[in-house]
Amino acid sequence: MEGFPLSSQRNRFPCNDDIIRTRDSIIEEIRIDRNTGYVTISYGVMGDFNIIQMELVTLIVGNNTVIRDRSGFNMRLSDLREGMVVDAEFSSAMTFSIPPQARAYRITVVNRNAASNITEGRVLFIDFNNRFLYTGNSNNLLSQMRFVITNSTVILDRNGNPIHLRNIRPGQRVRVEHATFQTASIPPQTTAFVVQII
Incomplete structure (x- = not known):
């Protein structure tokens, strides 16, 4: 702050x-x-x-x-x-x-329009209680990213249809549109705007 x-x-x-x-x-x-x-x-x-x-x-x-x-x-x-x-x-x-x-x-x-970045990766883990989605390589900690899934995060299937977070499974590839800022933690954390299975 x-x-x-x-x-x-x-x-x-x-x-x-x-x-x-x-x-x-x-x-x-x-x-x-x-x-x-x-x-x-x-x-x-x-x-x-x-x-x-x-x-x-x-x-x-x-x-x-x-x-x-x-x-x-x-x-x-x-x-x-x-x-x-x-x-x-x-x-x-x-x-x-x-x-x-x-x-x-x-x-x-x-x-008025949030800047965003796009990250593609494989889903490692989903923390449903805290609404976190982790992507990256399980053998490479530096490749991993933690996305915060908020109530305004749009989650889509391959065809662009809205789905729930529980419909995403570890191992699936996703494209995540997310905020440009991220924490300095390992893995870094940022807010997801759109998550789509690819």
């Missing part, structure tokens, strides 16, 4: 110690219930041994949440889309839910 200056609207925010700031977070899911929005984002946090760990948080977006694009133009909650890259400022007071929820102060849209 990196800090960046606040705008002149300081009266909307508590003291700086109560704010968490993220950069280049990805919107994973958006829900709207009455007048409140719930925007789940994934972002990297520096952990032990300089390893970046991916975290999820659901931002509670209310009438006082400032939503703007990078040029400073106001946006509405309805303008946000899954896959957008955003900077976020939100309360450090979070619920104990999974993912935790926190009040959003500011969401800045950095990129």
Whole structure:
């Protein structure tokens, strides 16, 4: 997480110690219930041994949440889309839910279309409980990759038809469209946008 200056609207925010700031977070899911929005984002946090760990948080977006694009133009909650890259400022007071929820102060849209990379490989293992899909060579740790499967990840069969994660089997070859960032862990971890059996 990196800090960046606040705008002149300081009266909307508590003291700086109560704010968490993220950069280049990805919107994973958006829900709207009455007048409140719930925007789940994934972002990297520096952990032990300089390893970046991916975290999820659901931002509670209310009438006082400032939503703007990078040029400073106001946006509405309805303008946000899954896959957008955003900077976020939100309360450090979070619920104990999974993912935790926190009040959003500011969401800045950095990129309306998430940048992505493509990786092809053989499925090694699927962790259904944590929703991880591992690809690569079982004999070569450096060739392996761990993909986070979110609620917005599209999973397709060979013909492009939607399927469930449980329909993918170890040994199958897949093409994964994923976020450009990845953790420094072994294997590296990143968020999958589209998984297709090939």
